[in-house]
Amino acid sequence: MKEGSKYNIPIAKPYFTGEEAELIADVMKSGWVCQGPMVARFEQEVSRYTTAPYAVATSSCTTALHVAMLIHEIGPGHDVICPSYSFVATANAIRHAGAVPQFVDIDPATLNIDPAATEAFIEENYTADLHHRKSGNELKAILIVHQIGIPADIDTFAQIARRHQLILLEDSACAIGSTYKGKPIGSSGNVGAFSFHPRKVISCGEGGMLVMQDEALAEKARVFRAHGASISDFARHKAGATLTESYNVVGYNYRMTDLQAAIGVKQLELLDELVRRRVAVAARYNAAFAQLEEIELIKPPAYVSLWNYQSYPIRLRRGGAEQRNALMQKLQEEGVSSRRGIPPIHKEPVYDSGVCLFNTESVSERSLFLPIFPALAEDEVAHVIEAVQRCLSGIPARAGV
Ligand SMILES: Cc1ncc(COP(=O)(O)O)c(C=O)c1O
Numbered sequence: 274m275k276e277g278s279k280y281n282i283p284i285a286k287p288y289f290t291g292e293e294a295e296l297i298a299d300v301m302k303s304g305w306v307c308q309g310p311m312v313a314r315f316e317q318e319v320s321r322y323t324t325a326p327y328a329v330a331t332s333s334c335t336t337a338l339h340v341a342m343l344i345h346e347i348g349p350g351h352d353v354i355c356p357s358y359s360f361v362a363t364a365n366a367i368r369h370a371g372a373v374p375q376f377v378d379i380d381p382a383t384l385n386i387d388p389a390a391t392e393a394f395i396e397e398n399y400t401a402d403l404h405h406r407k408s409g410n411e412l413k414a415i416l417i418v419h420q421i422g423i424p425a426d427i428d429t430f431a432q433i434a435r436r437h438q439l440i441l442l443e444d445s446a447c448a449i450g451s452t453y454k455g456k457p458i459g460s461s462g463n464v465g466a467f468s469f470h471p472r473k474v475i476s477c478g479e480g481g482m483l484v485m486q487d488e489a490l491a492e493k494a495r496v497f498r499a500h501g502a503s504i505s506d507f508a509r510h511k512a513g514a515t516l517t518e519s520y521n522v523v524g525y526n527y528r529m530t531d532l533q534a535a536i537g538v539k540q541l542e543l544l545d546e547l548v549r550r551r552v553a554v555a556a557r558y559n560a561a562f563a564q565l566e567e568i569e570l571i572k573p574p575a576y577v578s579l580w581n582y583q584s585y586p587i588r589l590r591r592g593g594a595e596q597r598n599a600l601m602q603k604l605q606e607e608g609v610s611s612r613r614g615i616p617p618i619h620k621e622p623v624y625d626s627g628v629c630l631f632n633t634e635s636v637s638e639r640s641l642f643l644p645i646f647p648a649l650a651e652d653e654v655a656h657v658i659e660a661v662q663r664c665l666s667g668i669p670a671r672a673g674v
Contacts, residue, residue, distance in 0.1 A: 280608030280656050285584075287476040288547055288647040289536075296535035303531075308499060309507050311531035311538065316482070318541050319467070323449075323459030325484035327491035330534065331498050334446040334468030336527035337481035338366030338416070341464045344493040345440050347372050347413045352405055354394065355416040355444070356386040357619040358633045363418055363444050364618045373410055376619045378630040383574060384586070385425035386417055387632070391433055403437060414440035419448035419458055420615070421642075422474065422583035423573050427453050427461050442466075445484075447583040450474050450548040455578045459484040469533070474547055474581050475540035477533040498527040550647040551582040554654055558585055558643065561658040567591070567665045585645040586614055587661070594638040601641055603664035609657050614640020 300311050312330050320328040331337040347353060349371035355363050357376035364374040377394045380387040395412065399405055403412040415434055417425040427443070434441040443465035448458040459465050467473075469480035483494050499505055501524025509516045540547075562570055569588040573580055589597055601611045617633045618624050643657055 278608040280653065282609050282644045282649070282653050282657065283646075284610040284612050284642060284644050285472050286646040286648060287471045288543070290539070290543070293536045293539040296539055297532050300531045300535045305507075306532055307530045308505065308528040309531045311534040312529050313507070315529075315534035315537045315541070318538055319459075319482050319484065322541060322544065323457045323484050325459045325465075325486065327485050327488060329483040329485075329491055329494040329498065330529040330537075331466075331481040331483065331527045332529055333470070333479050333527075334444070334466050334481040335362040335366050335369075336498070336525065337466035337468075337483045338362070338442075338444060339369045339525070340494050340497045340527060341442050341466055341483060342366060342370035342372065342414075343497045344464070344490050345414065345442075347440070350410055351413040352408075352410045353414045353416055353442075354386075354391060354412070356418050356420070356633070357617045357624075357630050358384065358386075358615050358637065359418045359420060359444065359618060360446070360615070361618050361621060361624075362446070363416065364624055366444075367416065372413070373408070374618075374624070375412075376624075376628060376630060376633075378632045379420075379636065381632045381636050382572075383425070383577075384420045384423055384571060384636065386415075386430075388426055388429045388433060391415065391430070395433075395437060403439075412437070412439065414442055416442045416444055418444040418446075419451060421586060422447045422451045422581040423571070424448060424451050424453035424458055424577050424580075426574070426576055427463070428576075431461070431463070440464075446470075446481075447473060448581065450544050450579070450581040451577075452579040454576050462486045464490065469537060469540070472583075474551070474583050475537070475544055477529075477536035477540065480529050480533045480537060496522060497524050500524040500526060547647045548579070548581045551645055552580075554645050554649050555580075555582040555585055557654050558645075558658065562587060562661065565662065565665060568661075582645055584612075584642045586640050586642055588614070588636065589639040592639065597639055597641055600664055604660055607656075607660040607664065609660045610644060612642045613637070614642060 316328040351372040353367045358379045367374040378390045441463045445465040446468035464485045467482045469477045501520045501522045502518040504518040
């Protein structure tokens with residue numbers, strides 16, 4: 274931070290009212306603090322909000338995505354298509370299941386996996402019965418990501434999935450509160466996973482949630498998240514008779530605590546207001562930055578009926594990572610935090626197979642994220658705007674701003 278600057282604006286900040294503490298206290302008094310009634314209530318509330326009939330809470334979105342693979346019996350010998358322009362957890366969840374992530378390029382206009390590139394990738398790399406021409410792996414699923422809360426084109430991917438008889442899954446980590454063609458993310462009928470990490474629009478510290486339409490899949494998910502037990506602790510408690518569980522699959526401890534769920538219930542009550550505030554900040558950024566010739570803004574397609582602005586991206590029209598990093602450094606000196614615009618997964622050593630994804634790499638190296646969160650004050654928004662304008666044009670900052 275520049276000496277004398279009164280600003281030190283973080284990239285993100287979760288928003289709590291303090292009322293969460295009262296509900297946490299109720300949970301503690303009840304004595305049931307893990308995978309109990311408050312988790313069930315949070316699941317019901319997410320189900321109501323998203324209109325998905327079933328919601329299954331987990332310890333994180335990564336574990337939710339792993340469970341999504343398990344309930345569809347995706348595992349060794351299988352491939353799953355996903356974008357590389359995502360947080361590494363997207364690919365890790367596929368790997369956790371023993372399957373192989375196959376990275377497809379994004380559309381720079383949407384920041385999401387490109388449907389046409391997905392079709393071309395399938396044509397090029399798989400036989401008619403969906404076996405990879407080199408590895409022999411069977412292609413099982415497409416995992417779309419609603420990156421930074423921008424809905425991917427779900428209907429087009431549903432058509433592709435139907436055409437090739439593939440499972441369509443949604444990594445909705447960033448997308449709670451966003452809508453696609455007027456409908457909430459989570460309502461599509463595909464199995465999807467939300468994150469409640471503090472960088473997300475609502476948070477309970479850590480946590481995840483699967484949503485789905487199919488009762489049998491939901492039941493399988495509940496078994497996998499709790500050590501593979503055929504009957505949950507809570508169900509045994511409520512039964513009023515002695516029930517004995519059995520363990521028929523290798524399960525995991527992916528449970529959510531009721532303390533987290535209490536926070537989640539309160540956060541969900543605020544969700545629409547939190548999104549409204551993010552959209553208001555983004556509108557001010559959009560109006561100011563549209564005047565700047567040096568940067569490109571993301572203008573989502575018409576099917577994106579509401580973008581929750583989980584992150585606010587800007588992209589340099591010219592230059593690459595060096596210029597972007599220099600801008601980030603200058604912003605830091607002005608007391609404005611920023612983050613690199615999603616490092617591609619396929620460039621990380623653990624996933625580097627030498628493939629080239631032009632749009633992913635080009636978008637990534639020219640992009641950065643600016644601070645956006647519900648409690649961002651008016652003067653802070655103004656400061657971010659001025660700092661970007663100054664840093665881009667190379668005008669030395671005024672002392673003490
Ligand atoms: C697109 C995406 N998928 C998955 C995850 C993982 O979420 P969690 O931290 O809840 O496991 C994240 C988190 O940043 C993400 O951005």
